[in-house]
Amino acid sequence: MSEFKIFFKLYLQYFLYLILALLVIYLITRSSFALGLIIGTIASAISAFVWHYHLNRAINSDSLHISSGSGLRFLTAVMACLFWVRFPDAISIYGIALGLALTYVMILIHTFISLKH
Template structure:
């Protein structure tokens, strides 16, 4: 299975559910918090993909030097902050922050379910 297909199977389904909820919320209420959540979730998808690619690379290689993709994730967070700064009258920063946290919430969820439902 390719890395992208595995990523789709593990994470994108959950991100899609959150995006649909946030998009529906935005179109119903035109809320700046919902728009911030949408921006944060979009950036969060790229952050999760970067993390997942580096995780798979660490599994496949026999190197002792494991990269985590921190620089890529930091650049993505800076990009989200720049977009918020440019459009701060339309986008709520707390929505952006929570959307960015979705990556880490889903990583913890994935790790927990993998350990609970793992075949022994």
């Protein structure tokens, strides 16, 4: 199974469901918090893919040099926050911050589920 398919089954499908639900909420309420949460969740999904890619590469590598993709994940978070800098009235920074934290919540949930099996 390709790496993207594995990532999709583990994480991305849940991010997509959440983004669609948040999009419906945003279309109904026009909340700046919901829009920030959508942007943060999209950035979080990208960050999770970078983390998953580098984790699999490190597991399958015989090299002593292991990268975690921290630079790319940091850049993704900065890019998400730049939306707030450009449109501070329309986008909530708290929503972006919460959306960015979702990667770590999903990683913890997946870890606890994996420990049960």
